[in-house]
Structure formats: C-alpha cells, structure tokens
Amino acid sequence: MRLLGKLPTAALALLSTTSTATAQKVLDLSTAKWTLSNPIYNISVPGSVPSQAHLDLYSAGVIPDPYYGLGDFDLRWVAETNWTYSTVLDGLDTTSGTSTWLLFNGLDTFASIEVCGQQVASTNNQFRQYYFEVSSILSSCSTPTLSINFGSAVNITADIANEPDQETWPYGVEQVYEFPNRQFMRKEQSDFGWDWGPAFAPAGIWQPAYVIQLPASGIYIRNSLLDIYRQGQLNNLPPDQSQPWIVNASLDILGSVPSSATLSIEIFDINNTTVASGFLENVTTTATTIGGSVAVDGESCQLWWPNGLGPQNLYYFKISVVDGDQVLASVTKRSGFRTIVLNMTPISEEQLAQGIAPGNNWHFEINGHEFYAKGSNFIPPDAFWPRVTPTRMEQLFQSIVDGNQNMLRVWASGAYSPDFIYDIADEMGVLLWSEFEFSDSLYPVGSEFLENVREEANYNVRRVNHHPSLALWAGGNELENLELQLAAAADPGNDRWRQEYEELFLDVLLPAVYGNSKSISYIPSSTTNGYLVLNFSLPMPMIERYNNLTPGSIYGDTDHYDYDSVVAFNLSSYPVGRFANEFGFHSMPSLQTWQQAVPADELYFNSSTIQLRNHHYPAGGTFTNNFANSSKGMGEMTIASELYYPVPYHSDPIANFSSWCHTTQIFQADFYRSQITYYRRGSGLPERQLGSLYWQLEDIWQAPTWAGIEYDGRWKVLHYISKDIYQPIIIASYWNYTTGDLTAYVTSDLWSPASGVATFTWYNYEGSILGHPHTVPFSVGALNTTQVYADNTFTLPFSLKHAVLKMSVTATGTPPNTNETREYKHESYFHDLSLNDVKLIDPGLKLSYSKETGNFTVRATTGVAAWVWLDIPAGTLANFNENAFWLFPTDGPREISVKVKNDTSGGKWVEKVTVRSLWDNKLP
Numbered sequence: 001m002r003l004l005g006k007l008p009t010a011a012l013a014l015l016s017t018t019s020t021a022t023a024q025k026v027l028d029l030s031t032a033k034w035t036l037s038n039p040i041y042n043i044s045v046p047g048s049v050p051s052q053a054h055l056d057l058y059s060a061g062v063i064p065d066p067y068y069g070l071g072d073f074d075l076r077w078v079a080e081t082n083w084t085y086s087t088v089l090d091g092l093d094t095t096s097g098t099s100t101w102l103l104f105n106g107l108d109t110f111a112s113i114e115v116c117g118q119q120v121a122s123t124n125n126q127f128r129q130y131y132f133e134v135s136s137i138l139s140s141c142s143t144p145t146l147s148i149n150f151g152s153a154v155n156i157t158a159d160i161a162n163e164p165d166q167e168t169w170p171y172g173v174e175q176v177y178e179f180p181n182r183q184f185m186r187k188e189q190s191d192f193g194w195d196w197g198p199a200f201a202p203a204g205i206w207q208p209a210y211v212i213q214l215p216a217s218g219i220y221i222r223n224s225l226l227d228i229y230r231q232g233q234l235n236n237l238p239p240d241q242s243q244p245w246i247v248n249a250s251l252d253i254l255g256s257v258p259s260s261a262t263l264s265i266e267i268f269d270i271n272n273t274t275v276a277s278g279f280l281e282n283v284t285t286t287a288t289t290i291g292g293s294v295a296v297d298g299e300s301c302q303l304w305w306p307n308g309l310g311p312q313n314l315y316y317f318k319i320s321v322v323d324g325d326q327v328l329a330s331v332t333k334r335s336g337f338r339t340i341v342l343n344m345t346p347i348s349e350e351q352l353a354q355g356i357a358p359g360n361n362w363h364f365e366i367n368g369h370e371f372y373a374k375g376s377n378f379i380p381p382d383a384f385w386p387r388v389t390p391t392r393m394e395q396l397f398q399s400i401v402d403g404n405q406n407m408l409r410v411w412a413s414g415a416y417s418p419d420f421i422y423d424i425a426d427e428m429g430v431l432l433w434s435e436f437e438f439s440d441s442l443y444p445v446g447s448e449f450l451e452n453v454r455e456e457a458n459y460n461v462r463r464v465n466h467h468p469s470l471a472l473w474a475g476g477n478e479l480e481n482l483e484l485q486l487a488a489a490a491d492p493g494n495d496r497w498r499q500e501y502e503e504l505f506l507d508v509l510l511p512a513v514y515g516n517s518k519s520i521s522y523i524p525s526s527t528t529n530g531y532l533v534l535n536f537s538l539p540m541p542m543i544e545r546y547n548n549l550t551p552g553s554i555y556g557d558t559d560h561y562d563y564d565s566v567v568a569f570n571l572s573s574y575p576v577g578r579f580a581n582e583f584g585f586h587s588m589p590s591l592q593t594w595q596q597a598v599p600a601d602e603l604y605f606n607s608s609t610i611q612l613r614n615h616h617y618p619a620g621g622t623f624t625n626n627f628a629n630s631s632k633g634m635g636e637m638t639i640a641s642e643l644y645y646p647v648p649y650h651s652d653p654i655a656n657f658s659s660w661c662h663t664t665q666i667f668q669a670d671f672y673r674s675q676i677t678y679y680r681r682g683s684g685l686p687e688r689q690l691g692s693l694y695w696q697l698e699d700i701w702q703a704p705t706w707a708g709i710e711y712d713g714r715w716k717v718l719h720y721i722s723k724d725i726y727q728p729i730i731i732a733s734y735w736n737y738t739t740g741d742l743t744a745y746v747t748s749d750l751w752s753p754a755s756g757v758a759t760f761t762w763y764n765y766e767g768s769i770l771g772h773p774h775t776v777p778f779s780v781g782a783l784n785t786t787q788v789y790a791d792n793t794f795t796l797p798f799s800l801k802h803a804v805l806k807m808s809v810t811a812t813g814t815p816p817n818t819n820e821t822r823e824y825k826h827e828s829y830f831h832d833l834s835l836n837d838v839k840l841i842d843p844g845l846k847l848s849y850s851k852e853t854g855n856f857t858v859r860a861t862t863g864v865a866a867w868v869w870l871d872i873p874a875g876t877l878a879n880f881n882e883n884a885f886w887l888f889p890t891d892g893p894r895e896i897s898v899k900v901k902n903d904t905s906g907g908k909w910v911e912k913v914t915v916r917s918l919w920d921n922k923l924p
Contacts, residue, residue, distance in 0.1 A: 024218050025093060027211040032087040040081065050386045052108065052204035053083040067597055067701050069609055072198030079201035080152050089144040089211060097216045100138055101254050104130045106207025109187040110151040116141035125186035127416055127437060127456045131222060131254060150203035157181035167444050170490030173483055175440040177615060183441040186452055189413030190380060195616045196696065196705040200383050212254055219255035219321065221331045223459060226317060226466035229519035230339055231295065234536055236521045238341050241368040244298050245337055249280060249319045250291030257285050258323050263292045266318040290321060303367050304336030304468040306406040307429035310817035314426060334426065336468035341365045342521035344530040356688045359553030360530050362578030363690035364471065370783060372683060372749035373691035374726040375407035376708065377582050380414035380700050390420045395713050395901050396698060397424045399879065403719055404726035407431040409581060409693045412477040413439035416460045425469035432469050435526060436509055438476030442483050445503045453504065457512035465517050472521050473513045475505035479525035480546065481559065506540055526581055529556035554687050557581045565640035568671045569833055571678055571734060579691035580679045584706040586616055587637060587668035588661035589699065592874040593710045597702035604653060605660050606634055613703040633704065637664040644834050646921035659921055666867050669721040669884060676725050677732035680747045684785030694722065713877050713901065720883040731758055731809040733830040742830065744789035744807055748780045755779040756811025758788040764802050765839045765864045767889035800832040802839050804864060806888065829886050835866060840919050847915040856896045858915055860887040865917040870896060876909040877902040
C-alpha cells in the first residue's frame with residue numbers, strides 16, 4: 001500500500017455518512033422549510049435543521065443571545081416549555097412499490113413524531129439514531145406533513161422521578177447543579193448544568209435528518225462499522241504486532257438485503273488509485289445487517305501515529321454491497337492501520353527488575369510502543385451543538401497540536417462527538433479517549449432503561465470505530481472512585497449499588513464494545529484500579545478490582561482536586577499512580593472574553609453577574625463533602641492570588657479587573673505546571689507514570705472555569721504553560737519546603753536515550769548573577785527521568801526573597817519514527833513559593849514589532865521580569881509561539897512569532913498589543 005494524502009475538508013464532512021444505492025431518493029431535511037411553534041406563548045417562527053429551540057428563537061429575535069448576561073437563568077422558561085417543529089414534505093414519491101423511511105441521527109430528547117397527523121413514534125434518547133418506515137401513512141395522505149413535538153426535559157424527568165416505585169439512591173450520590181433528575185434521561189447530562197457550564201436544557205432536531213425512499217429491491221446504509229485489528233487481537237490486551245491486519249466491516253441497512261449478496265472492498269489513495277481490492281470473506285447476513293472480514297498483509301501498510309510520534313497515514317476504504325454484477329449500496333470510510341491498547345496487565349518480573357513498583361500497569365501502547373500521553377480533557381465546546389462547526393473545531397485542534405498534546409479525554413457526560421471531530425483528530429494525530437455519557441451519578445437498571453442504553457451504545461460504537469484517533473471507551477466519569485464510594489459510605493454493607501453499577505457498565509456497555517470491535521479497550525469508569533480478572537472464556541470477561549489492593553503495590557489512574565491553595569505546591573499532596581486522568585483549579589477568563597458576555601457596569605471581580613456565572617459551588621452535597629473547604633468559587637481564586645502573587649491594584653477599575661483575572665490564570669498555570677512536571681517525572685520512578693491529562697482543555701461559555709482555552713479560542717496562561725511543559729525534553733525543580741531539599745530532574749518522553757547539558761544559575765531580581773553558573777552533563781533514558789541537581793535552600797548563602805534559579809537544558813535526541821537527531825532546549829525557574837514576598841523590581845520591559853518579519857520583540861532592561869505576558873486586543877484570535885515566560889536582562893531581546901487565526905481589525909491589532917509582568921500588579 002502507498003501512503004495517502006489528505007482528503008479535502010469539504011469531502012471530509014461527507015466522508016462518514018455518504019452511501020449510494022440504486023434508484024434511492026434522499027431528502028435532506030435541512031433543506032425543508034420548518035416552523036418552530038409554541039401555542040402557550042403564541043410563538044411561531046422559522047425553524048431549521050439541525051438546530052435547537054433556543055437557537056431558532058434567538059435567530060428570530062424572540063430571545064436575546066442566550067450566552068449574554070444571565071441568560072442561563074432568565075431563559076429557563078424556554079427549557080420548561082414544549083416546542084414543535086413542523087414542515088411539509090415536498091416532492092415525495094408515494095407510488096406503489098416505494099418504501100419511505102424517516103431517518104434521524106439525533107433528536108433532543110423527548111419527542112413525539114407525527115406524519116400527516118398520525119402518530120409515528122415517541123423517542124427518549126438524544127444519542128440514538130432513529131428510523132421509521134412511514135410508507136403506509138403516506139399512501140393515504142395528499143399533503144405529507146411532518147411534525148415533531150419536543151417535551152420539556154426538565155418537566156419530564158421530574159415526572160419520571162415521581163413515578164410510583166421509582167428507583168432512588170442514597171442522599172448526596174447524585175451531583176445536582178441546576179436541574180435535578182438527570183440520571184433518568186438519556187440526554188447530555190451537562191444540559192442540566194455543571195460546575196463549568198450553564199443549564200439551558202435545549203430541545204430540537206440537533207443532528208442531520210433525512211427522508212429515504214427506496215424501490216422494492218433498494219437498500220440504504222444507515223450506519224456502518226469498520227474494525228481494523230491484528231489477527232488474534234483481544235480487547236484490553238497488547239496484540240502480536242507481527243500478525244497480519246484483519247479488516248472487518250459490518251453495514252446496518254434500511255430495506256432488505258438479498259440472501260445472495262456479498263461485500264466487496266476497495267482501498268485507495270487520495271488520487272483514487274486503488275491499492276488493494278477484493279471481496280470480504282465469511283460474509284453473514286441478517287434482516288438488517290451484512291458483514292464480513294478479510295486479512296491484509298501488514299508489510300504493505302503504513303502505520304498511523306499520534307502527534308509527535310510519527311506520521312498520520314490514512315487510507316480510504318470503500319465497502320460495497322454486491323449482488324451479482326449490481327452494486328446495491330456503498331459506503332466510504334477514511335481510516336488507518338494502528339493498534340491502541342490500554343495495558344492494565346500485572347507488572348511483570350522484568351518490570352520489577354527495572355525498579356517498577358508491583359501492582360498493575362495502566363498506560364497506553366500505540367502500535368506496540370509505550371508512550372507518554374500528554375493532553376487534557378475535552379468538554380462540550382458549546383451548550384448548543386448545532387453551532388459547533390468543523391472550522392471552529394479545526395482551530396481548536398490546531399491549538400491542541402500547537403500545545404504539544406497527543407491525547408484528549410472526551411469527558412462524560414456531554415454528547416458523543418460527531419464524526420467530523422474524529423476526522424479532524426485523525427488528520428492531526430490527536431487520540432480521543434472517549435466515554436459513554438454517564439457521570440457523577442448512579443443510574444437506573446430497569447429493563448427499558450438498559451435496552452435504551454444498549455441501542456445507544458451499539459450505534460455509537462459502530463459509528464466511530466473506524467477512526468484511528470479513537471483510543472478507548474470508558475463507561476463514564478468518576479463512577480468507581482466517587483459514586484460507588486459515596487453510596488457505600490451512605491449505606492454501609494449494602495452491595496446493591498455495586499451490583500446495579502455492574503448491570504449497566506459491565507453487562508450492557510462492555511458487550512457493546514467487545515461485541516463490535518476487537519481493536520478498542522474498555523474500562524467501566526474513567527478513574528479505576530483496573531481489572532482483577534480478564535478472562536474471555538467467562539460469560540463476563542472482566543471482573544473489577546475495586547479496592548482489592550495489595551499494600552505497597554500501585555494500581556490504576558488518578559484524579560486530584562484540592563482547592564486549599566495553601567498546599568498547592570506541596571508535592572506530597574499529589575497522588576501517586578500510573579496515570580493522571582484529570583486534575584485542576586479554576587480561573588477567570590480574560591477581560592476580552594468577559595466583554596463578549598457581560599455588561600460594562602458588571603465588569604468587576606465580584607459583580608452579581610460574574611458571581612452567578614461561576615457555577616463552582618456545592619453540588620447536591622457532593623462537592624461539600626469531598627472537595628471544597630468553606631470558601632468556594634470566587635473566594636478560592638482570590639485566596640490563591642493573594643497568597644502567591646502581588647495583589648493587583650489599579651485606579652482604573654477595568655484595568656484592575658483585568659489584572660485580577662490574569663492573576664488567577666497565573667496561579668492556575670503555576671499549579672498545573674507543578675503537577676504535570678511531577679507526573680511526568682514519575683515516568684522514571686517506581687510508579688512508572690505514563691500519562692497526564694489535565695482538566696480542562698476548553699470552555700463551553702464565558703465564565704470562571706478550569707479551561708486553558710477560552711470560549712472563542714483565546715489561549716489562557718495555562719495553555720501556554722502546558723505547551724511549554726509538554727515539550728519532549730524538560731527540566732523542572734522539586735522542592736520540599738519543609739526540609740529545604742531542592743532537586744531538579746531532566747525528563748524525556750522520547751523512545752531512545754538523549755544526552756545533553758543542564759545549566760543552573762542563581763540571579764537576584766536586579767538580574768545580577770549570584771555566584772558561578774553550574775553545568776551538569778547528563779544522559780536520560782527512553783521514557784525516563786534523571787536527577788541533575790541537589791541542594792538545600794536552608795544552606796544557601798542568600799535568601800530566596802532575593803534570588804531566583806534559572807535552569808536550562810540543551811539536549812540531543814531522536815524523535816520517534818525518525819532517524820534524524822534533533823536539538824531540544826528548555827528553561828525553567830525556581831523561586832520562593834510566594835512572589836508576593838520576593839523583591840520584584842521594575843524590569844523595564846520594552847516591546848517592538850517588525851513589519852518585515854511579522855514578529856514581536858520583548859526585552860527586560862532593568863530587572864528580572866516574572867510571567868511576561870503579551871496581550872492581544874479584542875477582535876483578533878491569535879496565539880504566540882510562547883508567552884507567560886520569565887525574562888532576564890542578560891537574555892537580550894526575545895523574538896516572539898504569532899499565528900493569526902481570525903482578525904477583524906484589518907491587521908491593526910498589532911498596534912494594540914501590550915506587554916506586562918507581575919511587577920505591573922504592584923503599580924498604583
């Protein structure tokens with residue numbers, strides 16, 4: 001096989017949904033003329049598909065921008081109301097022999113569907129694909145009409161919760177934010193609110209919808225599975241990389257598949273040149289599916305790799321249903337050849353001999369190679385999914401790649417990501433740890449609920465399995481480490497909660513993964529100690545470990561939240577595990593982002609609007625019991641800022657507000673840097689820690705959150721710092737401020753040894769060197785760390801109030817899957833815990849811009865500049881190659897390049913870029 005290029009962006013949007021069939025007729029319902037109505041409020045406005053009621057009401061001028069001000073509270077009436085979408089189905093063929101189907105890829109959520117005034121069906125799952133044959137109704141209808149009434153999810157879930165004999169759980173188990181009872185609905189859980197987002201609870205036809213008309217012998221491919229794995233591979237176990245590839249395809253069909261039909265496959269490149277073709281073997285057919293598989297020689301396939309680990313080689317697979325010499329239907333998928341496994345096997349004797357602590361592994365392996373997973377957590381990028389566009393996601397994923405990340409954990413419970421997001425991730429090499437939509441609750445286990453979930457899971461597993469970026473399926477978020485523990489604490493000795501948990505997450509969701517794919521691993525909960533037993537000969541192959549732990553052994557992944565900022569930099573407060581799947585602290589967005597959503601007279605730190613947009617407060621008792629101290633939200637950010645940094649004080653209230661927002665971002669980034677370096681160092685320590693995914697990547701709206709990228713794509717301080725600390729080779733300090741012991745380590749995530757020199761220089765804040773620089777040669781092993789410095793701050797000949805240690809490293813190493821030696825450089829700084837107490841002076845920052853190069857230059861002329869920040873004005877989306885750095889007078893001018901993504905100023909934004917450092921907080 002030959003290497004493939006990129007498919008054009010326009011073609012990507014159609015790639016995962018396009019199918020062909022002889023004489024079929026497909027009406028895209030986005031082209032129909034829709035009306036959105038509600039008789040109670042006497043509202044009738046134009047509607048659209050895909051859309052949701054809030055968006056169409058906003059477009060018609062009935063409501064203001066839902067994101068402005070306190071729209072999430074003021075517009076509750078929209079969520080508490082039923083809404084009807086209706087249209088006339090023009091141009092349908094109602095002649096004899098034609099079958100007509102309605103096909104909905106997403107109805108949000110409680111919907112009643114009528115055609116020609118006759119009831120067709122009711123739906124109750126946002127995440128399922130629904131399809132209904134309506135031929136008989138249309139045969140007696142002169143003017144075909146389609147009407148879909150969406151009930152209020154807020155009201156309906158309340159009714160469900162109040163049904164006689166309805167299941168209940170111990171108090172405090174369900175985390176409640178704005179609306180309760182979310183566990184009873186198969187709808188985006190965060191639609192009812194979360195600590196980082198609003199509660200709009202929208203309703204509507206949120207995904208594409210179609211009318212499909214087929215001749216008597218016609219078929220239509222409504223969904224399809226493509227699974228590529230090594231021969232003999234089993235889920236959750238590392239496969240034999242020497243085995244050939246197996247390509248397995250299975251198509252879900254509308255219409256009837258002839259018993260004589262078979263499947264052909266064609267694998268081709270961007271130039272439509274066929275590189276392999278033939279027929280699938282072992283073809284099986286049911287009334288609604290047809291599938292088969294074929295072996296492919298592994299020597300002829302170029303592998304797909306994540307960002308930074310190799311090229312993203314992609315191929316196109318055309319699967320056709322063939323009956324004799326007639327092609328009945330075809331579907332084309334873009335995919336790649338790779339294995340991705342979450343290895344949770346017991347630590348081997350060989351690993352023990354290497355100094356790895358006993359217990360179990362918990363790391364990912366790509367194409368047989370361990371690697372360090374560097375990334376963050378992806379939440380819903382908008383409360384209204386229909387306005388999440390490919391262009392917007394391409395910009396976001398470019399920031400992910402620019403930030404040196406190779407993995408995102410796609411959090412539950414938002415919505416299953418659309419194919420175009422996976423397509424972008426495939427292109428850019430971003431692995432997507434994907435989760436089923438269950439979070440921070442226990443859920444019903446009635447047969448109807450479980451069957452609903454089974455259909456949801458099978459549809460989505462099959463839909464996205466072909467994407468090489470798909471890294472994992474997890475059952476849900478914080479279930480074992482939080483919900484089961486809360487239930488056990490509230491109801492000691494009752495094993496009911498664990499049994500019900502296993503009914504859903506082991507009896508329903510695990511078979512949905514294992515039954516459809518051999519290429520993907522599964523875990524029941526995002527944070528887990530892994531399995532006690534994995535035996536595919538058992539009726540249920542996975543038996544969970546839970547708390548069956550051996551003292552001195554290490555199991556599973558960790559999450560960590562501690563809002564007591566006093567211990568933020570106490571390394572002993574961080575968990576020791578094999579992988580860190582989420583951790584963090586919230587911060588304010590920038591002034592430019594606040595101005596998009598908040599009136600000018602509310603732009604101060606504790607204004608009513610800003611406080612009410614901060615949803616980080618005790619939720620259903622859960623956060624009160626487990627995470628928070630007596631201060632929440634705004635107070636936690638204030639305490640941290642005042643504890644560690646100069647307190648902003650400016651006579652201009654807007655400038656003061658902007659500085660406060662920025663200072664909260666500095667603490668957030670500083671805290672994350674401390675944790676990420678700690679976790680990365682663990683790659684060479686007994687825990688053999690191989691992953692760091694911080695909470696969270698991006699914002700759902702303009703508010704105080706844990707995000708590193710603001711709602712419009714603007715980078716916070718955090719994203720710049722994570723970019724810096726996710727470089728392949730880094731140097732970082734580790735301080736025990738109780739004993740005074742200070743060490744520094746060089747850490748590498750390369751797959752081969754690297755060597756170089758580390759330099760250590762103490763400066764005072766005027767920029768003068770304190771003593772002679774200290775240089776240390778080093779070598780660091782593959783995916784490893786090495787100590788390069790040791791001292792004790794209690795014995796230094798100067799006070800930390802007057803000194804900062806500059807640490808720099810220059811190393812040579814070979815990037816994975818290359819033969820080229822590369823030079824790596826990194827700098828880091830150690831200083832007293834509180835920069836509020838050190839002797840900062842005016843660094844005399846100077847900023848200039850070159851029209852010739854398009855770059856900025858900044859230099860410090862009179863002192864050390866801490867946390868230098870170049871600020872981009874509103875109206876321009878751009879990011880610098882580096883920001884939020886330290887700058888010394890001895891460094892000379894530092895040239896900063898910029899990548900512009902969107903500009904409404906005609907290029908004049910460069911004239912309004914400003915520069916500041918922590919010193920500027922001191923200015924009256």
